[in-house]
Amino acid sequence: MSADVAPARAGSLPIADGAIGTVPGTIAQAITLSRYQLRDYLRSRRFVLMIAIVVAVGTILTTLVAYYRPVGLIDNANNLYGSLWGGGAAFLILFAGIIFGGDAIAGEFQNKTGYFLMGLPLRRVTVYAGKYLAVLVASVVSILLFLAIVVGNAVFYLGVGAVGDLGQLFESFALALLYLLALMGFVFLFSSMFKTSLYAVLVVAVLFLFGFSIIQSVVLALTGTEPWFLLSYVNQIIAYPLTGVPEHVARATIGRATITNYAPTYFEGIAVMLGYFFLTTIGGLLLFEREEFT
Amino acid sequence: MTPSLEAVGLTKRFNSFTALDHLNLKVEGSKCVGFLGPNGAGKTTTLKMFTDLIFPSEGESFINGISVQQDRKRALAVCGDLIETPEIYPSLTPREALEMSGALRGMRPEEIRSRSAAVLEEVKMTEWTDQKVGRFSKGMKQRVNIAAALLSDPEVVILDEPSTGLDPRGMAEVRSIVRGLKKGHRLIFMSSHILSEVVDVCDDVALLDRGKLLFADTLANVSQRLxxxxxxxxxxxxxxxxxxxxxxxxxxxxxxxxxxxxxxxxxxxxxxxxxxxxxxxxxxxxxxxxxxxxxxxxxxxxxxxxxxxxxxxxx
Structure with missing residues (x-):
């Protein structure tokens, strides 16, 4: 043993023999990690909570349709899908993102599970990607359950023939997935920012449930410009394949006042969601790379 | 290759507080080195930099000559570690936690199965193999953590106060496990403030106080220091x-x-x-x-x- 000042190193040496196995690549490790993380999610109370929320929302919508049996809704597959799926998907995606992703990174610090993972020969990006994948799959499982409830309603009112109209529903589902990716990037950014899960969850929940709505109203009222940069605004495009694309700018005159309403275009919606996805995902990863397990 | 751990000018500052001050230390060979010091001396800080949990303000740490800061994946491939008391995902069982650990290390399924059985038996957790970790006491979790650290039969083992949270019998068992580890071609670097534990299992000691290394020597030479x-x-x-x-x-x-x-x-x-x-x-x-x-x-x-x-x- 020596306690002297050692000479400077000239690069790394090869891995010594002795360790069992050859460490897999980053992608293979991320998939492995996501499998076990997903297993943890699917057995957890949070998954039961998420399923309960999906079932509750599905039950409420099903009951309303069954009670009022609105004409134009129960005799048209796209209208029915548009109302049920379009109405509930964005809301449920928000909950899934928060419930599964809110503490995804913050929890590694707060619950000390990171000490178990980060002692293993893997890069931080592996942990980030593995958890991202697990949250994505757990969220998609929840959303698919809601989709099944929606399709079940359609089959009940319109018969098995309603299933033939699934194409537009799948388009809408694809947009919902894009929204989920963007939202998860946002959630992971805040989860990486805080070492306390509660803060991460609260910030995202407050922003999406109240903050963005307030910003949207303020932007419209003060500047009269389109709030195209808000994720909570562009998520309207999820319903477009079912309901059709509304007018981008609609002006209505009431008395002497003119009210302007905006609806995002497909391009805006997809571009903003992709932007959120890439920027927030990379931002969150950079934060996680620099965070210390003190 | 001779297993080794090396700190070169390793320094860690938290704002104005210097937790570790230019640590230069090299330990190598098949032996157990006790890393001693009072609370706040900088022991855990040092071990966290050896495992890349925190980043040095200055200097670098090496495992088997590979820089942890530059290539953590390769450096940690030969290392099993236990820093503080890690938590395992609560819904997983010890078997699953070890499966995950082994798979991430690139062990083959049959290797994982046989080594899991061996290390779980070594830490006396065989009967809890398929119970969820979330229900375990702190001591039981620590046993699973020790099992995970030993799963790949690593050349370098870094242990941060491994008997923390264990009852007296558990502490004795940990000492026995560490003594058993010494039989292999392995370097064990173990922080502790339980001197009797260090005397019992270690060959060499390094003493740290207030972020500075006071001495590093064999236990035999320590007697001569009196x-x-x-x-x-x-x-x-x-x-x-x-x-x-x-x-x-x-x-x-x-x-x-x-x-x-x-x-x-x-x-x-x-x-x-x-x-x-x-x-x-x-x-x-x-x-x-x-x-x-x-x-x-x-x-x-x-x-x-x-x-x-x-x-x-x-x-």
């Missing part, structure tokens, strides 16, 4: 020992450098020399027919050096 080669011995008698007897008959023995009274029946003697002198003193005390009922070192050589070095740092 000034005048004296040891503290405590002798206990069946009846109270009178001051005159203590001063004239015990204190005057050639092996006794100085004495002090612990209580009426117990005296602490500073003994000149090593085991031979201690044995001679024991025979002489017994021959005094004062009812000697126990005779043992009151502190180990390591404890003597530890307390002396730390108190020098305080002064």
């Amino acid at each position: 000034g005048g080669n004296t040891r503290s011995v405590e002798a206990e008698f069946a009846a109270p020992v009178e001051d005159s007897v203590l001063a004239n008959e015990i204190g005057s023995l050639p092996e006794v450098a100085s004495w002090s009274r612990a209580d009426a029946r117990r005296v602490t003697l500073q003994v000149k020399g090593g085991p031979a002198e201690q044995a001679r003193l024991l025979r002489q005390l017994a021959s005094l027919s004062m009812g000697l009922i126990s005779f043992r070192e009151s502190r180990s050589a390591l404890e003597e050096v530890y307390l002396r070095e730390i108190s020098v740092g305080d002064a």
Whole structure:
């Protein structure tokens, strides 16, 4: 043993023999990690909570349709899908993102599970990607359950023939997935920012449930410009394949006042969601790379 | 390749507080090195930089010559570690946690199965193999963590106070596990503030205080560090020992450098020399027919050096 000042190193040496196995690549490790993380999610109370929320929302919508049996809704597959799926998907995606992703990174610090993972020969990006994948799959499982409830309603009112109209529903589902990716990037950014899960969850929940709505109203009222940069605004495009694309700018005159309403275009919606996805995902990863397990 | 750990100018500052100050230390070979120091000395900080949990303000750490800061994946591939008391995903069972750990390390499924069974048996967790970790006590979780650290039969093992959270039996078992690890071609670097644990299992020691390395040496050499080669011995008698007897008959023995009274029946003697002198003193005390009922070192050589070095740092 020596306690002297050692000479400077000239690069790394090869891995010594002795360790069992050859460490897999980053992608293979991320998939492995996501499998076990997903297993943890699917057995957890949070998954039961998420399923309960999906079932509750599905039950409420099903009951309303069954009670009022609105004409134009129960005799048209796209209208029915548009109302049920379009109405509930964005809301449920928000909950899934928060419930599964809110503490995804913050929890590694707060619950000390990171000490178990980060002692293993893997890069931080592996942990980030593995958890991202697990949250994505757990969220998609929840959303698919809601989709099944929606399709079940359609089959009940319109018969098995309603299933033939699934194409537009799948388009809408694809947009919902894009929204989920963007939202998860946002959630992971805040989860990486805080070492306390509660803060991460609260910030995202407050922003999406109240903050963005307030910003949207303020932007419209003060500047009269389109709030195209808000994720909570562009998520309207999820319903477009079912309901059709509304007018981008609609002006209505009431008395002497003119009210302007905006609806995002497909391009805006997809571009903003992709932007959120890439920027927030990379931002969150950079934060996680620099965070210390003190 | 000889397993090694090396810190080169390793420094960690938290704002204005320097937790570790230019640590230069190289340990290599198949042995167990005890990393000692009082609370706040910088032991865990050092180990966290060896495992890339925190980043150095200056300097670098190496495992088997590979920079942890530059290539953590390759550096940690040969290393099993246990830092603080990690938590495992609560819904997983020990079997699943070890499966995950093994798969991430690139072990084959059959290797994972056989090694999992072996390490879980070693940490006495076989009957809990398929129970969810979330229901375990802190001590049980620590056993699973130790199993995970040993799963890949690593060349370098870094343990941060591994007996934390364990009951006395568990602590003894951890010592036994570490002793068992020494049989392989393996370097064990273990922080602890339990000196008896270090004396029991370690070959070398490194002492850290206030972020600075005070010394790093073999346990055998540590004994030589004792000034005048004296040891503290405590002798206990069946009846109270009178001051005159203590001063004239015990204190005057050639092996006794100085004495002090612990209580009426117990005296602490500073003994000149090593085991031979201690044995001679024991025979002489017994021959005094004062009812000697126990005779043992009151502190180990390591404890003597530890307390002396730390108190020098305080002064």
